[in-house]
Amino acid sequence: MKRLLSLLLVALMACTVVFAAGGSEKTTAVNADGTVTINLWYGAAITEAGPIPDDWVGYDILREEHGIDLHLSVLPSNESDQDVRIQAAAAGNSLPDLFMVSRPVLTRLVDQGLVAPVDDYYALMPNRTAQQYDADSIAMSTIDGHSYGFASPGSVAKNEGLLIRKDWLDNLGLEVPTNLDELMEVMIAFTYDDPDGNGKDDTYGYGAYIESDATLKGYPGARLFPILGAFGVDGLWCLEEENLGLNVYKPEFYDAMVYIRQMCEEGVMDPNWLTYKKDDFRAAWKQGRFGIMKEQNAAYAAEANYAPFDANFPDGEWIIVDPPKGPEGLASVGAYDQNYRIYAMSQDAVDAGKAEKICELLEWMSSDEGYFLCGWGQEGVNYVLDENGVPVAGDLGDNAFSGTQGQVYTQLRNMVFYNSDTELASRYPTYTTATSGKTMSALTALREMQSKYWTAAIGSGQMPTPNADVQRYYEQSLAEFLSGQRALTPENWQAFLDQFNAIGGADWNAQGVAYAQENGLVR
């Protein structure tokens, strides 16, 4: 019996080896019709919409004019899912020719020799390189001195601002606060002086929610950056040479915590801020619950997002203000990073002689033809140009690039967009609000937000993250201090730091400092 069982197990293992041994089918460089097949795994611009239809005119242009047979596949919308899929394909030796990849996974693929260095290929794409690949972008894809991918700019940086209800200020006869003391006075007035005049005690000074991470934002997170910025401790990491390390170690961080705690004790902070999710927070400001907040430009001013507030408060008005100055005269809207989308070339593609065609594809995408076709679709079908040369939907209905039928033709737009003025003007059109008739523009809001002072923390997104225990202890302790569960005293603060160091905080800090120094992130 045992012998038979052993034989069967051996046979099973042999079957596994036989099935696993085939390897992926390699495509040859040139097809019978003279085209070169390029498999591209991309991140869709509108993840919930369908893929680019087979009748997309871009396929024909590429095939007939460039000899490229383009095969597209949409990557999962979530980055961790993308990583899983890329790594599974890598394990199966079946990476596509060109694919979007996160930097941590790219590093592993480089170690395995599965992606090709692209240093020599920038020169083949002069137009695209001028548009998209600067020194920062190339640094983002550089590993051990070689660039292993083309890093295109991601979302718009510095797109948040400190906003205050101007109508409330006017109702109470107050001025825009310029420093922390004035800010506290305004917050108290907003909380206790019935700024909306409805006779109810239903307003607060400041609204926020915990928007934290373990790379850029830290805890208590980005929504309190203007307060933390007044003390020079906005962001998880300080990447300045003289204070390099975690901001939590700086004495000013304790001072900032004291100020935020004071906001809670005075009752000027919306008490739900520790439990709010993003959507709750956004519903709250649209209900007129608080008068000061940090918000993103489109979340505040895009037509669909502003409409509920406009309907609820036709006379309401938010204005973007300078962040308040702290005791040392410091002020900042917050720390910002610049993110990139990295597209890597597989080593197999280069070995198959496809590198030049891939560069040709990317260069075409950044030509006028490719840029508008990938970004907005076909002129006259999916967009029309306004008097300023900006693509707009016009009266194209569902076929417009923003319509339900037309938007699928713009799924590749993240590969061509680089936050140009044309893109932003198209993305954030000026409109008139439905109820109050105000003229609004998320682009105007963006430009104003970007004009304020921000703290550069470029590269924070790459910084090492702590283990879950350290992060939990760090966040939980700060939450306890802010909520009053633990008295915020210098002794307790020092005890927290000691324990934080003991469980791994010091190691995390040391790793981050070393990483920042090794990767040129120190300013």
Add this chain to the structure above:
Amino acid sequence: MAEATAKKKERVHLKPKMHNSTVRPTRADKVFQIVVDVFMVLMLIIILIPLWSTVTLSFRPNTYIGTYLEGMFLAPWDWSFDAYKALLGNNGFLMAFTNSLKILVGGVFCALILTIPLAYVMSVKSLPGRKILTTIVLIPYVFDVGMIPAYLLVQNIGLMDHLAAVFLPGAISTYNVIIMRQFFDGIPAELKESARIDGCSEVQILMRIVMPLSKAIVMTIGLYYGVSFWNNFFNAMLYIQDSNLNPLPILLRNILMAAGMNEYVEVSAFGNAPIEAIKAASVFMSAIPMVIAYPFIQKYFTKGTMVGAVKG
């Protein structure tokens, strides 16, 4: 007469108390029953709250201003059907729904076709090497093959970008095979023996004797398979690269992700319907096939899940 009455009383006394309708429940019984009822009502409320929350969220209009809790009590005349209209009018949703239906039907069919014979063979006590077969079936149950070997296998047998890749790797579930085998074990051996005497082959016994007696377990296991295939996200994410073949769980995931970044993506695939309502509506709609199927299977389900509960 008196003797007969006494015997009758004795018989009544001997009957189990719980099944005796003539015995009046004691106060303790009543209290116990009330506690059980209250507990069950509480459980029902706990189950209903998230369900109701999802339903009301899906009907919430874009102009809604209020808290999450208040939204649960929004009057029906204030409900908006925008989210459902947007979903049903979206090609991506219909395509994903169709793909999921194909996976569901094909998956359940394949799984049952493979599971039933295997379970039956394992239930035949006279089968030579039955224990070895059982061991072999149990090995992947104990030791998971892992993602990479499974990926390589699917790739090398040419299943990539086929809907079958979503269900074939899980078409035989050891757990379901064992449950089904337990059920087949419970069918009286005499029935099969008499069929053999009448000249039936094993296939005929399976089809003509065993299967008609096994509706409950087939429906139950079919439901198990159906739910797992309908909800399968991971296989689709891994093995389906052609976006036209994406099933509903992939789309749902994309909708959830879009909900997280809708302030950046000013244009959503679903027009002006609120993304939270879209999210809830898509969750609700994706549950509909299972909700519809369950009442038809329920009468079998209880019986099927009782298999192996009592050892005789």
